[in-house]
Amino acid sequence: IAVPIGAWVESEEVSLRVRERSITISVVAVGLATLAYANINFYFYRYYAEPESLRNERYKAAQRLYEEQTVQSRYMASLGSAYRVVVVGPSPYPYDADTTRYLVAGQEYAMIRDPREQLSLEPASGKGLAFLFFPGNEQYEERIRERYPGGRAGEVRNPVGRHLFDTYVVEPGKISE
Known part of the structure; x- marks a missing residue:
């Protein structure tokens, strides 16, 4: 142009x-x-590309992966840098640090692969916690709520309403060590 x-x-x-x-x-x-x-x-x-509109199954699978990564990055950006984001349980979706750093700078990211073994996190001064639970990891939600009370549960959906993951957010200052 x-x-x-x-x-x-x-x-x-x-x-x-x-x-x-x-x-x-x-x-x-x-x-x-x-x-x-x-x-x-x-x-x-x-921007949103509907994976179900694609005909080729390989393209659909790839687009679903991008959909999850994009929605996760946008959700993390909406929280801002005052939160540490923690994915609880195994995730079938790799974390896309490159996209997220363009949307929000200074946000910490961690994974707890097995909450039965590793439940507590090192304290981060002045930061809240945002836990993400992808499908198949719902059994860990109650354990996290018990360890970090006072948060609010939620869910994240794609633009056409399909459920992608659950959340549990504990605001800065409400975390008991």
Whole structure:
């Protein structure tokens, strides 16, 4: 987009006076900045590709993986850097640190593969805890609630309403060591 617009502005410079030229350049710059913002906002916050709309089973499986990673990253970003995010139990979805760091900086991430063995976490000064339970790990939710009381349970769904994972969030300052 920038090349044709740049060529147009360059061709108009000959016939425009200085004042008109600066107005034209300003309007073009504002338009391009608006397009850039809309594109970034759509990509990071609203884009969704429905896996079930695909015909090829391999593509469906890959898209489901990306769907989980994208929704997880967006959920983690919505919490902000004041939380340590903990995935409880085995997860079939690899953590996508690259996407998440673009959405939220300074957020800690941990995994508790087996809560029967490793239930307590090292305290993080001033940070809350957000536990994620993927399907198949629901049996660990009660154990986490007992260890970290005072949180709120929730669930995360994709944009079309399919359940992806459960959450349990303990706000900063409500964690008893």
